[in-house]
Amino acid sequence: MNLCDLCSSINLEDLPPFPDDQFSKTLSGYPRFHHLVKPDFKKGARIERFGVQYHPDLNSLRRAAAEGCVLCAAVEKEAAALAEEIENLPKPRWGITQCDPSWDMWLVRRSEAGGDGLWVVCSSVVDGEGLSCLIPVAAIGFASDEDDTLSAGSSDRVLRQVPDQTTLNRIAAWLKTCDEHPHCRSRASPMPTRLLDVGTSDSDPLIKLVEPDAGLCDRYVTLSYRWGEGARHFTTTSETMQARRTGIEVDALPQTMRDALALTRMLGVRYLWIDSLCICQDDLGEWERESARMAAVYSNSYLTLAASKASDVNGGLLSPRTPRSYFKIPRRGGDGKYILASVLPLDKEVIHDYHAQMRDEPLTKRAWGFQERVLARRVLHFASGQMYWECLEGFQAEEGLRLPRSLQCVSEDAEVTAYARERALAAERENDTGSRRRRRLAEDEAGVELRSWQGMLWEYGPREMTDPADKLPAISGIAKVMSKMLDDEYVAGLWRRHLIRGLCWQGLDCRAVEGYRAPSWSWAAVDGVPATGHIGTLEEIATVLDVQVPIAGENPFGRVRDGVIKLEAPLVRMRVSENKGPTGHVAFRSEKGTEDFYGMLDVIDRSYEASAQMLEEMGVYALVLAFTRASPLRGEWQEEEQSVPTARGLFVTPALDRPGCMRRIGAVVQNADAFAPGELESCRTTVSIV
Numbered sequence: 001m002n003l004c005d006l007c008s009s010i011n012l013e014d015l016p017p018f019p020d021d022q023f024s025k026t027l028s029g030y031p032r033f034h035h036l037v038k039p040d041f042k043k044g045a046r047i048e049r050f051g052v053q054y055h056p057d058l059n060s061l062r063r064a065a066a067e068g069c070v071l072c073a074a075v076e077k078e079a080a081a082l083a084e085e086i087e088n089l090p091k092p093r094w095g096i097t098q099c100d101p102s103w104d105m106w107l108v109r110r111s112e113a114g115g116d117g118l119w120v121v122c123s124s125v126v127d128g129e130g131l132s133c134l135i136p137v138a139a140i141g142f143a144s145d146e147d148d149t150l151s152a153g154s155s156d157r158v159l160r161q162v163p164d165q166t167t168l169n170r171i172a173a174w175l176k177t178c179d180e181h182p183h184c185r186s187r188a189s190p191m192p193t194r195l196l197d198v199g200t201s202d203s204d205p206l207i208k209l210v211e212p213d214a215g216l217c218d219r220y221v222t223l224s225y226r227w228g229e230g231a232r233h234f235t236t237t238s239e240t241m242q243a244r245r246t247g248i249e250v251d252a253l254p255q256t257m258r259d260a261l262a263l264t265r266m267l268g269v270r271y272l273w274i275d276s277l278c279i280c281q282d283d284l285g286e287w288e289r290e291s292a293r294m295a296a297v298y299s300n301s302y303l304t305l306a307a308s309k310a311s312d313v314n315g316g317l318l319s320p321r322t323p324r325s326y327f328k329i330p331r332r333g334g335d336g337k338y339i340l341a342s343v344l345p346l347d348k349e350v351i352h353d354y355h356a357q358m359r360d361e362p363l364t365k366r367a368w369g370f371q372e373r374v375l376a377r378r379v380l381h382f383a384s385g386q387m388y389w390e391c392l393e394g395f396q397a398e399e400g401l402r403l404p405r406s407l408q409c410v411s412e413d414a415e416v417t418a419y420a421r422e423r424a425l426a427a428e429r430e431n432d433t434g435s436r437r438r439r440r441l442a443e444d445e446a447g448v449e450l451r452s453w454q455g456m457l458w459e460y461g462p463r464e465m466t467d468p469a470d471k472l473p474a475i476s477g478i479a480k481v482m483s484k485m486l487d488d489e490y491v492a493g494l495w496r497r498h499l500i501r502g503l504c505w506q507g508l509d510c511r512a513v514e515g516y517r518a519p520s521w522s523w524a525a526v527d528g529v530p531a532t533g534h535i536g537t538l539e540e541i542a543t544v545l546d547v548q549v550p551i552a553g554e555n556p557f558g559r560v561r562d563g564v565i566k567l568e569a570p571l572v573r574m575r576v577s578e579n580k581g582p583t584g585h586v587a588f589r590s591e592k593g594t595e596d597f598y599g600m601l602d603v604i605d606r607s608y609e610a611s612a613q614m615l616e617e618m619g620v621y622a623l624v625l626a627f628t629r630a631s632p633l634r635g636e637w638q639e640e641e642q643s644v645p646t647a648r649g650l651f652v653t654p655a656l657d658r659p660g661c662m663r664r665i666g667a668v669v670q671n672a673d674a675f676a677p678g679e680l681e682s683c684r685t686t687v688s689i690v
Contacts, residue, residue: 001328001338004069006055011332012071013142013339015109015118016051023134025350032082033089034350035099035124035133047123047132051106054120058083058103070327071140074343075120078138079103082346099124101135113352115400116142116154117344139349143326143340143399152337156400159386161323167387168266170398171380174389175267175303183419184378184391188217189300193290194236194278195220195271196248202265205251209236209244209277219302220271221264224372224379225256226362227276227466228312235276238283248277256307259317269302276313288554294477298375299412306373308361309384315362317382324385356395356407357459358383367463367474374408374456375477377416392419408456410481417485424448449485450498454532457493461529462509469517469559471524476557483557490556491549492522492563499547499565500540500625504648505530506667507602519549519563520664521650521689526602539645542569542625545686564661566688569649570624570680576616580608586615588651590622592676597622601651601666618653622668623687624680625649647672647680652689661688 023036038047055061055072058079064072086100102125110117120137143158145151146166151158160166179185191212198207212218234254236244250261257274264272279290290297298304307317328338348354361383363369373379378391386398395403409420425448460475472479472493479490488495494502503521510528523530546566552559574588577596581587585606586599605611627645651666672680 001070001330002068003330004064004067004072006064007069007071008332010052010054010107012107012118012329013116013331015107018108018111018119018121019050020111027351030085030089030347032078032085032346034136034346036136036350037133047134049104049106049123051108051121054105054107056104061103061105071329071341074140074327074341075105075138078120078343078346082135082137099133099135101125101137103137105137110139110141110349111352113402113404114139114141114344114349115156115397115402117156117341118142119349136346136350139344139346141342141344141399142329143342145340151340152331154339154400157398158326158340159321159324159399162320163318163387167318167398170387171263174380174396178378178389178391178393181391181393183416184393186219186302187413189413190296191216191218191220191271191300192273192278192293192297195273196261196277198261198264198270198272200270202262205249206247207250207261207272208247209241210271212271218271219269220273221260221267221269222273222298222301222304222372222376223257223260223275223307224304224363224369224376225307226310226312226315226366226369228314234313235281236278237281241280244277254313255316255319256310256313259319260305260307263305263317267303273297273301285554288558291473291476291558292480292555294371295375295412295480298372298477299377299416299481301376304372304376304379306363306369306379306381308358308363308381308388310382311362321386322384352401352403353407355388355397355401356390356403358388360384365464367460367465367470370456370460370463371475371477374410375412375481377409377411377413392416392423408452408459410452410478410485412481417481421448421452421485424452449482450495450501453482453486453495457505457523457530457532461523462527468513468515468527471517471527472560473555473558476555479557491547492518492560493524494522496547499544500542501538502532503565503625503650504538504667505532506600506669507531510602512603518560519565519690520603520655521565522563525664528602537629538648539627539629540625541627541680542567542623542649562690564688564690566686567625568684568686570622570683571652571685571687572622572624572675572679572683574620574622574651576612576620584608586612588620588622590675590679592679593674594676595671595674597668597670597674599651599666600669604665615653620665621652621662622647622670623650623652623662623689624668624675627672645672646670647675650689652687655690658690661690663690 025036028034061072061076065076101122103122105120105122108119110119117140119139122135124133124135142154143156144154145158194209194211196207197210280286324342326340326342329341331337358364381388389396390406395406405423411417483490486495488497505523508529508531510526513527518524544567549563550561552561572590574590577587577589579587579596586608587596588599589596599606624647626648629645647670649668650664652662653665655661655663
């Protein structure tokens with residue numbers, strides 16, 4: 001565990017803090033390459049050096065690593081991986097991603113929220129009028145082992161591969177602290193239709209399915225997990241209902257259910273709710289009714305256990321985790337003590353919310369799991385590498401990370417909902433780094449609920465489900481709560497009073513699905529991300545005349561049989577342009593216009609070669625619904641709004657199976673002057689879209 005002379009001369013435990021409030025952290029989309037910019041920074045200026053000088057170039061770092069310095073070896077490996085990623089980035093790179101690292105490196109302390117440790121950073125190389133930025137090279141976390149007296153110096157703890165008593169103690173400590181939070185702690189609430197009575201003895205070999213008396217209030221734990229094939233063999237049906245009431249052998253349960261049972265008993269809670277056992281799976285009417293009650297089930301739960309790392313019901317909660325590799329850094333003073341250090345993923349260090357998003361976990365990919373997390377007041381996540389605790393007061397990692405707020409939360413409890421709204425507004429204001437756009441958002445308190453819904457759709461849209469028809473039911477509990485918050489009518493995933501804004505969603509990596517589950521104008525008709533946010537004020541030019549969405553089943557926020565919107569708006573005939581887009585995609589042009597439109601199609605291949613002839617034969621129209629005056633492509637550092645408004649709406653085509661109706665095939669986002677003068681006014685008509 002040797003250090004080079006340079007590292008030995010630096011007090012690694014007392015570095016200057018990274019100035020979080022001075023930099024805006026951009027979303028690069030890459031694992032390692034991230035650029036941090038000052039919002040008020042001028043092009044051509046240089047970032048002043050801060051922190052402690054580390055190696056001035058890569059050669060110096062490589063020499064120290066080759067000579068056996070454990071810290072430099074870890075950093076050199078990260079720097080090499082970063083350099084390789086930068087080398088393989090698409091070229092030419094747009095905007096500030098032209099920044100290349102100077103490799104003149106400094107050391108700073110990790111941000112307070114991240115925990116103990118350090119960052120290695122450098123500034124970018126700037127040519128001419130380029131924008132200088134800061135580039136993180138490596139992140140190193142520090143930890144101590146409670147069982148190792150020589151390991152000291154950090155309040156963060158090492159992560160054990162196999163959960164043990166220390167792990168259980170952490171759970172108990174989190175819960176004890178959270179019970180002091182006035183909006184998180186359990187309160188008397190109605191119980192679900194059925195529950196599993198786990199008894200009062202840890203050694204009881206049986207549990208029972210029970211139906212609590214109406215009005216009975218008691219604590220219960222909920223389980224969020226991926227079924228997989230295993231759960232299909234362990235469900236409650238009409239045939240097995242009586243047997244479940246008589247008793248269920250604990251040893252016969254799949255591992256995830258057994259672990260949930262053990263933890264429920266450990267917490268001193270009498271009841272456990274698991275969907276596959278507490279809902280009769282072959283009774284469609286009951287399934288519809290219970291899916292409509294998901295908001296109450298998870299909002300009123302004492303605690304939700306999330307099997308985040310398990311791909312199926314056999315994966316367990318307390319099973320071995322992905323091991324983390326640690327190396328020893330000797331502490332100053334020569335007393336033989338050391339710090340346990342580990343290399344941390346840069347993307348999660350730069351964007352802390354990536355920890356909370358847990359995108360790589362199997363449960364995060366499941367549609368139903370999203371709703372279960374959002375509706376719960378507090379969730380204990382059993383992830384691949386460690387546990388996470390999430391409640392209304394924030395998000396914590398087993399290793400020490402602390403974030404001030406949870407990812408998303410809505411609840412049937414009005415007080416909880418109001419508190420979550422207040423915290424969301426506070427977070428928006430806190431994130432205001434000088435951008436006029438962010439200031440406008442923070443000042444628009446009335447729109448926080450709608451922005452929250454749009455943010456949830458971004459997360460929910462690409463998630464997987466076994467039955468594609470569950471797209472609307474799997475978010476119906478959230479929709480039920482949001483309808484009260486917005487005081488609005490829910491129509492196949494959109495909101496009646498905000499219908500024009502809702503119709504202007506743009507599909508990102510979307511694909512069509514087989515069979516019918518929603519009208520074409522709803523984001524629920526496709527799989528993928530429905531990007532629904534708008535920058536600036538929306539000036540509606542369409543008028544909604546009627547909306548008809550008949551429900552299929554007993555859940556008013558669930559499946560639909562049909563959906564028709566009748567509105568009055570400009571409907572402009574488009575032609576496929578002979579000019580291909582820069583990536584070979586289809587472009588359109590109005591019959592009188594002079595500028596090509598990017599074909600933002602989401603249920604038809606955007607490639608010119610694949611679709612141009614078919615689209616011309618189908619007949620494509622631009623249904624223009626609104627204008628905005630801020631470009632979605634403008635960077636954060638640009639303050640001025642564009643003078644030419646952006647036309648927003650839908651690309652539609654005649655619905656062959658519904659005479660007189662149109663069907664959505666994509667989104668229109670185009671400068672309004674691409675249309676000929678007076679063209680929009682002259683094409684205004686009444687349109688029905690299905």
